[in-house]
Each structure stands twice: as structure tokens, then as C-alpha cells.
Amino acid sequence: MIAPLLQVRGLTVDYATPAGATRAVDGVSFDLGAGEVMGLAGESGSGKSTLAFAIARLHRPPAYITSGCVTLAGTDVLALTPKDLRRWRWREVSVVLQSAMNALNPVLRVSDQFRDMFRAHGITNRAEVAERSADLLRLVGISPDRLRDHPHQFSGGMRQRLVIAMALALKPKLVIMDEPTTALDVVVQREILEQVADLRRRLGFSVLFITHDLALMSQFCDRVGVMLQGRLVDLTTPAAIAPKDGKGGADHPYTRHLWDSIPPLHPATPVRARPDLVMP
Amino acid sequence: MTAPVLETEKLSMVFPNGNKALDAMDLTLHPGRALALVGESGSGKSTCAKLLTHMLRPTSGRILFQGSDVTGLSRRRELLEYRRVVQMVFQDPFAALNPAHTVAHHLARPLALHRPDLDRAGRGTEVRALLTQVELDADSLLHRFPHELSGGQRQRVNLARALAVNPSVIIADEPTSMLDVSIRLSVLDTLQRLKAERGIALLYITHDIATARYVAEETAVLFRGRVVESGPTAAVIDGPRHPYTRLLLSAVPDADRPFDTGGSLISRADAVRRLSEGPGNLVYVGPGHKARTVDERVAA
Numbered sequence: 001m002i003a004p005l006l007q008v009r010g011l012t013v014d015y016a017t018p019a020g021a022t023r024a025v026d027g028v029s030f031d032l033g034a035g036e037v038m039g040l041a042g043e044s045g046s047g048k049s050t051l052a053f054a055i056a057r058l059h060r061p062p063a064y065i066t067s068g069c070v071t072l073a074g075t076d077v078l079a080l081t082p083k084d085l086r087r088w089r090w091r092e093v094s095v096v097l098q099s100a101m102n103a104l105n106p107v108l109r110v111s112d113q114f115r116d117m118f119r120a121h122g123i124t125n126r127a128e129v130a131e132r133s134a135d136l137l138r139l140v141g142i143s144p145d146r147l148r149d150h151p152h153q154f155s156g157g158m159r160q161r162l163v164i165a166m167a168l169a170l171k172p173k174l175v176i177m178d179e180p181t182t183a184l185d186v187v188v189q190r191e192i193l194e195q196v197a198d199l200r201r202r203l204g205f206s207v208l209f210i211t212h213d214l215a216l217m218s219q220f221c222d223r224v225g226v227m228l229q230g231r232l233v234d235l236t237t238p239a240a241i242a243p244k245d246g247k248g249g250a251d252h253p254y255t256r257h258l259w260d261s262i263p264p265l266h267p268a269t270p271v272r273a274r275p276d277l278v279m280p
Numbered sequence: 281m282t283a284p285v286l287e288t289e290k291l292s293m294v295f296p297n298g299n300k301a302l303d304a305m306d307l308t309l310h311p312g313r314a315l316a317l318v319g320e321s322g323s324g325k326s327t328c329a330k331l332l333t334h335m336l337r338p339t340s341g342r343i344l345f346q347g348s349d350v351t352g353l354s355r356r357r358e359l360l361e362y363r364r365v366v367q368m369v370f371q372d373p374f375a376a377l378n379p380a381h382t383v384a385h386h387l388a389r390p391l392a393l394h395r396p397d398l399d400r401a402g403r404g405t406e407v408r409a410l411l412t413q414v415e416l417d418a419d420s421l422l423h424r425f426p427h428e429l430s431g432g433q434r435q436r437v438n439l440a441r442a443l444a445v446n447p448s449v450i451i452a453d454e455p456t457s458m459l460d461v462s463i464r465l466s467v468l469d470t471l472q473r474l475k476a477e478r479g480i481a482l483l484y485i486t487h488d489i490a491t492a493r494y495v496a497e498e499t500a501v502l503f504r505g506r507v508v509e510s511g512p513t514a515a516v517i518d519g520p521r522h523p524y525t526r527l528l529l530s531a532v533p534d535a536d537r538p539f540d541t542g543g544s545l546i547s548r549a550d551a552v553r554r555l556s557e558g559p560g561n562l563v564y565v566g567p568g569h570k571a572r573t574v575d576e577r578v579a580a
Binding site: 043044155156157184185186187188189190191193194197212213214215216218219220238241242257258261262263264265266267 | 465
């Protein structure tokens with residue numbers, strides 16, 4: 001077996017609070033292969049976003065990595081200097097966040113935002129920037145003439161596609177997506193994720209996909225991880241957590257609980273909500 | 281069936297920029313029952329909520345409350361009374377509560393405005409009763425601030441605030457879409473129970489058709505301002521007749537259908553949207569079940 005693209009070992013992240021350190025990520029270890037899509041599920045406060053931010057070194061005080069190591073394509077991520085980090089991000093790893101409106105500058109045309117991004121990474125030739133920007137828009141199915149428009153002229157789904165296009169600009173090996181479609185409706189969500197799945201097949205990047213929707217994750221990911229109170233409590237395949245004809249399902253009780261909280265479209269028996277989860 | 285409490289007749293809204301947000305919508309809400317209004321972003325769901333709560337004035341059509349026309353209400357007193365009986369629960373449980381006030385304040389204030397019969401002590405008792413109704417523990421939460429509550433707790437406080445003035449209609453605009461999947465169903469359960477117990481007519485606005493079954497007896501699917509299909513929820517979900525309803529159902533995350541199998545949905549989505557925009561009339565396709573006719577040639 002070839003070496004995995006991303007290796008995370010014993011990663012621990014604490015938040016410094018006036019009352020002392022609060023552990024948000026607690027000794028998480030996993031591997032992510034080249035071209036693989038791995039999901040991270042969990043409820044609010046489970047540490048899934050903190051983990052993703054720490055892997056991209058985007059965490060800021062009061063969050064501190066207190067132990068562990070992260071290796072991406074042979075690079076010791078936690079040892080990168082600020083100068084190295086600026087080069088490393090976007091070329092090696094890029095991040096797509098939930099709210100596309102907050103990720104785009106509302107007062108700049110899309111073309112200017114692409115230009116700024118290319119310029120920050122040393123690509124300044126105007127013709128080249130224009131050509132690559134147009135290519136990126138075509139990649140996500142948006143007409144290149146819309147480069148002249150401002151973010152508010154796009155629908156929510158198109159804005160998220162612009163952000164995805166921008167994230168792919170420097171052909172990163174890993175794209176971290178933190179709830180990229182939570183603010184969108186189901187049809188648009190499906191359209192965007194099908195497009196990401198297709199781009200991944202063509203371009204070969206890996207995806208770390210964060211969501212709280214286990215069913216969506218099972219459709220989209222090769223492997224799924226479940227986080228609870230900062231720990232990765234389950235790491236398995238979609239097939240292993242989806243019950244077949246009412247039988248089977250996840251071994252881990254918490255994964256099973258998350259699964260059961262998804263309303264099925266065509267329930268076999270009338271389903272009632274379960275009481276709120278009591279943390280094990 | 282009991283007489284409808286809130287009805288719309290050919291309700292339409294065209295914004296000054298020419299955007300037709302709502303096109304001749306007919307809806308009927310009954311006491312103790314829920315109607316799910318399902319549609320994608322921009323389908324007109326929220327415009328409908330704003331018209332029904334008199335935050336916007338429709339460009340044509342009528343709104344009837346208990347049989348009388350309330351479309352043109354303009355007197356302050358009438359508006360106040362209408363806004364008491366038609367309450368709203370918003371999508372964002374964080375934005376809908378004032379961060380500087382406690383839970384007790386959020387519930388006592390509507391009581392002070394709309395329940396002059398209650399004195400200070402009476403309001404205190406009522407606030408506790410309201411919290412119990414939405415399954416929150418009054419003792420521990422009464423003096424907390426919104427930031428000290430979870431999203432689900434906040435949404436329950438919003439619900440209690442709506443109930444405080446004893447409404448006939450609650451319009452819930454995506455009440456659970458910002459909550460964790462794991463607590464959505466229990467919040468919907470509370471909504472469902474309260475509507476039955478208190479005989480409230482509920483308009484449940486959502487983009488997630490899968491949750492409609494848990495709350496609503498009836499479902500209407502909205503696309504670009506027009507109802508394309510409506511009827512008993514089970515009939516709409518289990519036997520969808522309009523291509524847009526089918527598209528919506530096929531986009532619901534389903535672990536049994538990984539992305540790589542069963543073909544792409546994108547390739548069809550735009551064709552279905554074009555088809556659904558075409559002319560067509562709502563016709564009966566089953567008991568109480570209507571779907572808009574489509575011209576298949578448009579899709580070709």
C-alpha cells in the first residue's frame with residue numbers, strides 16, 4: 001500500500017478559557033488516501049470543525065495544538081513557518097467554508113477576487129490570470145462572462161461553486177470542506193456535490209468533508225468518521241453504517257443514534273422522534 | 281373537517297423590480313392541522329410567510345382570516361390583533377432572540393403587551409407554564425441568556441414566545457434547518473404535539489421534504505412562486521406526480537444511493553426546472569391531491 005496523503009496522529013487541540021483549558025480535539029488519529037473522500041460527522045461542539053481547521057493550520061488563539069502531528073504528502077504541517085504556510089495553503093490544501101457569502105468580498109467583482117488570489121501566489125500575468133479564471137468558472141459550470149459580476153448577483157449555490165472553483169485554482173492535493181452545502185436546499189446541494197465528485201474523479205484531489213448529515217455523508221464519501229466530544233469514536237465505511245431491510249447498521253451506539261435521527265423518506269413503520277441524546 | 285382559519289385566494293406578489301415571487305397561490309390552513317410548504321431557495325416560501333404576517337402587502341389576491349378579508353388591514357389596532365393571532369417562528373434561533381435579555385424577559389414581554397389581565401405574579405406563573413409546554417426546565421433556564429442555550433433550546437424558547445400570546449396560526453419558516461440533525465426530530469415533535477393540543481393551524485415552511493411527514497398532514501410543493509403539487513403528505517411523498525416533486529425527492533440524501541450509481545441528477549435538474557416553469561393548470565390526480573400539468577415537449 002502506498003503512503004497515505006494525509007496522516008494525523010494523536011492530534012489534540014485545546015481552547016484556552018479563563019477557567020482553564022477546554023479540550024476540543026482529543027488525540028485524533030487517521031489516514032486519508034490520495035483521491036479519497038472522507039467524511040467527518042458529529043454534532044455542534046463535537047470538535048469536527050476545530051479538527052479540520054487545525055489540519056489546515058487555520059486555528060487561531062484561543063485554540064492551541066497541544067500535541068500530535070499532521071503530515072501531508074511528506075510535509076510536517078505543524079513545523080511550517082508562517083512564510084512556508086502562505087505558500088503551502090492553497091497549493092497543497094484549500095478550504096471551503098459553509099457560508100459562501102462570507103468567503104467572498106461583496107464589494108469586489110469575481111474577476112478581482114480571482115486576480116488577488118493568483119497574485120498572492122505569484123501568478124501576475126494578466127492574460128494568464130484571465131484565462132485561468134475563465135477555465136475555473138467553466139470547471140464548475142458557470143459562464144466565464146460572469147467574472148465581471150459581484151457576489152450578490154449570484155444565487156447561493158453559484159456562490160458556493162465560485163468558492164469551490166477558487167479552492168481548486170492551484171490544484172491542491174487536499175480540499176477541506178466544512179459544511180459546504182448546509183445553507184443550501186437539497187436540489188442545489190445534490191448538484192454541487194455531484195459536481196465535486198466528478199471533479200475529484202477528473203483531478204484526483206482528496207476531500208475531507210465535514211457535515212452533520214450522516215445520510216449525505218454516506219452517499220458522498222468513501223469512508224466516514226464520527227466525532228463525539230473531541231474524539232474520533234468511529235471510523236468505518238458507508239456500507240457498514242446503513243441498515244439493510246431494517247437489519248445491520250453501525251456497531252457503535254453513537255453512530256447508530258446519529259443514523260436514527262435522520263428522518264427516512266419512506267419509513268417502514270411510523271417513526272417518532274427519540275428523546276434528545278444523553279451523552280454516553 | 282373544521283372551517284379553515286387562514287386562507288389565501290390567488291395570492292400574488294410582484295416586486296418593483298419585476299420579480300414575480302408568488303403567483304396566484306391558494307392555501308388553506310385548518311385548526312390543529314399542519315401544511316408543509318416545500319420548495320427550493322427563491323421559490324417564494326418566505327415571501328408567502330411575509331405576506332401572511334403582513335410584513336409585505338400582496339400585489340393581488342386575498343388573505344382570509346376566519347372567513348373575513350384581512351388583506352388590506354391598515355388600522356393599528358386591527359394589525360396588532362392580527363399579528364397576535366398569526367405568529368411566526370424564524371429560521372435562525374440565534375438572531376431571533378435578543379442577546380442582552382434573559383429567557384424570562386423574552387416570554388414576559390409579549391405577555392405584558394397582549395395579556396393585560398395578568399399581573400406580575402400571573403405573568404411569572406405563565407412564563408413557567410410556557411417553558412414546560414415546550415419541554416424546557418423552567419428552574420434552570422429562566423434567568424439564562426440566549427448565548428447560554430443550545431440551538432435547540434433557543435428554538436424552543438422562540439416557540440414558547442410565539443405561544444405566549446395564544447395564537448391561532450403559527451408560521452414556522454425553516455424552524456429546524458439550523459439545528460443539528462440529531463435534535464431536529466425532537467423539536468418537530470414538540471411542534472406537532474402543540475399544534476394538536478392547542479388546535480393551532482401550522483404552516484411549516486421547509487426545503488426538506490423528508491421532514492414534512494413528521495409534522496404535516498398536507499404538503500404543497502412550490503416552484504418559482506407557483507404550487508406545482510399539493511395534497512395529503514403521504515400521497516405527495518409516496519406517489520409524486522409532478523416532475524419537480526420527483527426531482528426534490530430524488531435529491532434527499534439517501535445512503536442507499538451513492539453518487540456513483542443511478543446516474544446524475546444535475547443532467548436532469550435544469551430540464552425539470554424548465555418544464556416546471558411552463559404553463560399548466562392544477563388538476564386533481566387523487567383524493568385531495570393536485571398536480572400541475574406539464575408540457576413534456578418543453579423538456580425535449
